[in-house]
Amino acid sequence: MTLRETAYAKINLALHVRRRRDDGYHELETLFAFVDAGDELAATPAQADSLRVMGEFGGVLDDPFGNIVAKALHALPHGAGWAVTLEKNLPVAAGLGGGSADAGAIFRMVRDSHGLPDDWHARAAKLGADVPACVESVACIGRGIGTELEPIANDLAGTxxxxxxxxxxxxxxxxxxxxxxxxxxxxxxxxxxxxxxxxxxxxxxxxxxxxxxxxxxxxxxxxxxxxxxxxxxxxxxxxxxxxxxxxxxxxxxxxxxxxxxxxxxxx
Structure with missing residues (x-):
């Protein structure tokens, strides 16, 4: 069975930087929103994890073992292994949370096939500040470094x-x-x-x-x-x-x- 998931592009409808923290991070208030398009991932059961990257921006990701998709796979129980294909349609280092969106897609694939552990939010946050929001990929408010999520009435769906x-x-x-x-x-x-x-x-x-x-x-x-x-x-x-x-x-x-x-x- 092949699992498929879109890594929805993340945008910040607003991003307010409130202060620089002592740990070097920044205190933020941001409006996360997600576009119904992005990278595409497919996974099939395998004896061990593997990652193949393709697509317009696939050549930028030249370290498959250091890729956040590989790190997301390592962070979650998902059987013996998955052979993952990542079609990289979003530009890298572009403000769209592309890598975080890819990781979020992996979390959803694991959720649908094996279920997520209770501490999934903490595991996602370790991978990156945008990853917890990208797991759900629904409009929300992000506070702290972006990992403290708060729901909001979404009157812009379909825009x-x-x-x-x-x-x-x-x-x-x-x-x-x-x-x-x-x-x-x-x-x-x-x-x-x-x-x-x-x-x-x-x-x-x-x-x-x-x-x-x-x-x-x-x-x-x-x-x-x-x-x-x-x-x-x-x-x-x-x-x-x-x-x-x-x-x-x-x-x-x-x-x-x-x-x-x-x-x-x-x-």
Whole structure:
């Protein structure tokens, strides 16, 4: 039997950095949302775990044993082993939680076939701050370093979304290091739309200082008829939300040929 799962692209509808902690991490408030598209994983029972990576961005992952998918497999009981194929459709170091989404997909596959241990949340958090949110892949609020999850009324499910990346990798560490350490306040609003509209991404300015091309992506999306445009995570991917799929599709066609794009809807 072959198990299949989509690793849904993660976006941050808002990302408020509140303070730098003594342990080097940052205290965050973020709105996690997920797109109904992303990487694709398939797994079949095997005598031992193995990982084969393919897809447009598969060549970037040149260490299969150090890949977060392999680490997720090691973290969970799932029988003798799985032969996993990962189709890497999401760019790497792009603010979309691609690796975390892949790990989250593994957790869901294990949940559906073997069940998850009671401490799955802690095991997921050890793999990365975004992984617990990516396991469920539903809209929620993330606090702390992003691992303290809180449900929220999701009035944006089904909203048309376009992801755009200038094909420039951007590591998370340098972006956080460049944050100006100004607390601009908490998330506000009663539902996802209100919080997204009143929110911001505090990492946008430091990301722009490192990859100025992000400004061109944001400007192109702002001129495309979207009602919300923002950078996701630590960049360099930006997203735009539209009232209709037709608006989204027209915007995708209008993007410069060299940029990576993915169209979908919010889950």
């Amino acid at each position: 048309s979304v376009l992801l755009v990346n200038p094909r420039i990798p951007l590591a998370t560490g340098p972006v956080f290091k460049s944050w100006d350490e100004i607390d601009r306040g908490p998330l506000e609003g009663a539902n996802l739309r209100a919080m997204a509209m009143s929110g911001r991404n505090d990492l946008e300015a430091p990301a722009l200082s490192l990859v100025p091309e992000i400004a061109a992506v944001l400007e192109a999306l702002r001129q495309s008829g979207a009602w919300l445009v923002r950078m996701s995570g630590s960049g360099a991917t930006c997203f735009a939300l539209y009232e209709t799929a037709e608006q989204r599709d027209a915007a995708q066609v209008a993007m410069p040929a060299g940029w990576w794009t993915m169209a979908g809807a919010l889950r």
